[in-house]
Amino acid sequence: MPFVSVRITRDGVTSEQKAQVIAEITETLQRVLNKRPDQTHIVIEEVDTDNWGYSGITTTQYRKQLAEKPS
Known part of the structure; x- marks a missing residue:
């Protein structure tokens, strides 16, 4: 009996997806x-972006930094 656990950040993934x-x-x-x-x-499993981090910061902080960078 296979069991697969998928973890994603909770941010806009639809039920259909x-x-x-x-x-x-x-x-x-x-x-x-x-x-x-x-x-x-x-x-x-959906994880809040405040509870998922890498490179020493949360995903929330990382995405905020990306949004603030000039294009």
Whole structure:
């Protein structure tokens, strides 16, 4: 029984997009590994951008810096 955990930031991902991710991961596991879709579990965890960081800052801060940079 496959279990796949997907973590993304919580910012504008639609229910339709999440459904597509679930369907395509399930299809890939069936096609590549011959796993049964009825036994495949996909969990999407959404993380607030204040709780996701890299390069020493939160994603919220990083995106703010990007928005402030001149084009």
